[in-house]
Amino acid sequence: MGTHNHHHDYNFSEQYTFAGTAKIVSLVAIVLGVAAVGYGLYTGDTMRTFANLLLMGYYFACVCAAGAFFIALQMVTQSGWSAGLIRIPQAMASVLPIASVILLIIAAGGIYTHTLYHHWTDPTLFDPEHANYDKLVAGKAAFLNIPGFFIRQILFMGCYSIFAFVLAKLSYKEDLAGGLGSYKQSFKLSAIFLVIFGFTTPIWSFDTIMSLEAHWFSTMFGWYNFAAMWVSGISVIVVILILLKKAGYMAWVNENHLHDLGKLMFGFSIFWTYVWFAQFMLIWYSNIPEETVYFYKRWEPEYKPWFWLSIVINFLAPLLLLVDRDAKRKQNMMLFVAILLLCGHWLDYYIMIMPGTVETDRGFGLLEIGTAIGFAGLFTFLVMNKISKHALAPKHHPFLDESLNHQI
Amino acid sequence: MSNTKYILGSFADPDDLMHGIDKLQANNISIYDCYTPMPIHGIEAKLGVKPSRLPIAAFCFGALGTTLGFSLLYYTMAYDWPMNIGGKPSLPLPNFVPVTFEVTILLCALGMVATFFYRNHLFPGRAPRVMDLRATDDRFIIAIDAKENTDHALVDSLLKEAGAVEVKYNERKYVSYE
Numbered sequence A: 001m002g003t004h005n006h007h008h009d010y011n012f013s014e015q016y017t018f019a020g021t022a023k024i025v026s027l028v029a030i031v032l033g034v035a036a037v038g039y040g041l042y043t044g045d046t047m048r049t050f051a052n053l054l055l056m057g058y059y060f061a062c063v064c065a066a067g068a069f070f071i072a073l074q075m076v077t078q079s080g081w082s083a084g085l086i087r088i089p090q091a092m093a094s095v096l097p098i099a100s101v102i103l104l105i106i107a108a109g110g111i112y113t114h115t116l117y118h119h120w121t122d123p124t125l126f127d128p129e130h131a132n133y134d135k136l137v138a139g140k141a142a143f144l145n146i147p148g149f150f151i152r153q154i155l156f157m158g159c160y161s162i163f164a165f166v167l168a169k170l171s172y173k174e175d176l177a178g179g180l181g182s183y184k185q186s187f188k189l190s191a192i193f194l195v196i197f198g199f200t201t202p203i204w205s206f207d208t209i210m211s212l213e214a215h216w217f218s219t220m221f222g223w224y225n226f227a228a229m230w231v232s233g234i235s236v237i238v239v240i241l242i243l244l245k246k247a248g249y250m251a252w253v254n255e256n257h258l259h260d261l262g263k264l265m266f267g268f269s270i271f272w273t274y275v276w277f278a279q280f281m282l283i284w285y286s287n288i289p290e291e292t293v294y295f296y297k298r299w300e301p302e303y304k305p306w307f308w309l310s311i312v313i314n315f316l317a318p319l320l321l322l323v324d325r326d327a328k329r330k331q332n333m334m335l336f337v338a339i340l341l342l343c344g345h346w347l348d349y350y351i352m353i354m355p356g357t358v359e360t361d362r363g364f365g366l367l368e369i370g371t372a373i374g375f376a377g378l379f380t381f382l383v384m385n386k387i388s389k390h391a392l393a394p395k396h397h398p399f400l401d402e403s404l405n406h407q408i
Numbered sequence B: 001m002s003n004t005k006y007i008l009g010s011f012a013d014p015d016d017l018m019h020g021i022d023k024l025q026a027n028n029i030s031i032y033d034c035y036t037p038m039p040i041h042g043i044e045a046k047l048g049v050k051p052s053r054l055p056i057a058a059f060c061f062g063a064l065g066t067t068l069g070f071s072l073l074y075y076t077m078a079y080d081w082p083m084n085i086g087g088k089p090s091l092p093l094p095n096f097v098p099v100t101f102e103v104t105i106l107l108c109a110l111g112m113v114a115t116f117f118y119r120n121h122l123f124p125g126r127a128p129r130v131m132d133l134r135a136t137d138d139r140f141i142i143a144i145d146a147k148e149n150t151d152h153a154l155v156d157s158l159l160k161e162a163g164a165v166e167v168k169y170n171e172r173k174y175v176s177y178e
Helices: A020-042 A046-076 A081-085 A087-094 A096-112 A135-139 A146-177 A181-208 A221-246 A255-286 A289-298 A304-322 A331-357 A366-388 A400-404 B014-026 B043-047 B054-080 B093-119 B152-162
Strands: B006-011 B033-035 B140-145 B166-170
Touching (some): A020 A046, A046 A087, A046 A146, A046 A181, A046 A221, A046 A366, A081 A087, A081 A400, A087 A096, A087 A146, A087 A366, A096 A146, A146 A181, A181 A221, A221 A255, A221 A331, A255 A289, A255 A304, A255 A331, B014 B043, B014 B140, B014 B152, B033 B043
Antiparallel strands (some): B006 B140, B006 B166
């Protein structure tokens, strides 16, 4: 009988050093972000500032949550291919507690300054005697009230954070202890996490984003947001992976792993379009005023070009650029498409948030770009710092060998 | 000159088969094909098998589906008998997307299956062409064209060295017709 002779000279204990340019750039980006937010508040553009903070705070939390979802999904499906690169989503998941706290502060600040969620937080809306009484919003009061909002936010994000933190921790523990204990425990926790995550993320997005326009509702909205979250999460993994590889790390991850990530990016961009279109077409077809108001606002001249640009970047670009097999195996192409999709989903969130907050006073300038750069810097700083704390490969992962021999 | 058409090296283990391919190639013996009961990673690259052209067929059938689906909708909904449904234009493009998409997927899938069957001669009532019956069960086969590679003794010894459990000299290409 033959023997398996696979020799690997990889150093699985290698660690990333977070220093030099990467660290300086991310810190400068954070300073720029703080300056942009300070500038926005100083010039009295409070609503636009908070809308941007919500956009990036939600985007940040979503990408970290996608990291947690990624590790749980790989565990539950017993996937081997991803074992070699699992440290990247683990680092993203480890940052989720911080991202959750930031999003909570932004939401609280937005409610306190009456710039976010003002369609349902004003108490006079619920008073039948008052001139502001709004029958539709009052009917939603059992769900859409300030204590309920915060209880759900804390409950959901707290729960995701605990699971994300524990799943990453178990894998780090496995490096030291070895054995199958960590793996078996992670499998069980992941299965529980996925059920909770699947049922609560739609509600999380209803609260955080859909309630900005409290009169409007769509049952597709949760899945639409989940698709955006998942595509942007995968894109972030791709960007970090390729930059690490270009810096000479993670030699064991090759074009086969990149190909799989490319398929996920491609497939879930199509899925995003599917959900986006399902929401759009039903509303367009039935033509009920309380539903069409959402798209009516987005077809006003100040939003319409951006509305269509979002479809071009998030659907047509990945469709045409990644459909070819070889494209998914090329680092530079994948890096380009991943960055493009990250910009595209910023625009996607922009189209979701701005018409419900700043409405026709739309802006795109220092405030938008500065806030985005600031959060990107914060994310880079926290995630790369986390990555540098542990070995880049889970050396005792039971499927690590499968990942090394992965071929598609 | 013998009547041997093909020499078949029969292996019990996929790693031995891969080893056998290396040995034959190192001695400049061309391999006709390999037959294995399961996919083996890396065998296509080793044998220099060209990527399948099935995706091209898939694209063509998909494009045909898009055209047919859209034409049907256009003819019935906008050209032959335009109807006012909910005040929408008689050419309501967003409405056409689901049906056009579904017909695209349907023709793409059926077309790919048909192309695959046609290319592999898999028709109802057709006996499949198999060079060694156990290649669909528990044996890994390397087939060598005996007319092209005349040094049969060398082939035999290389296959056995690599760990072939059996070397067959077949006078006909396919054994599955009887």
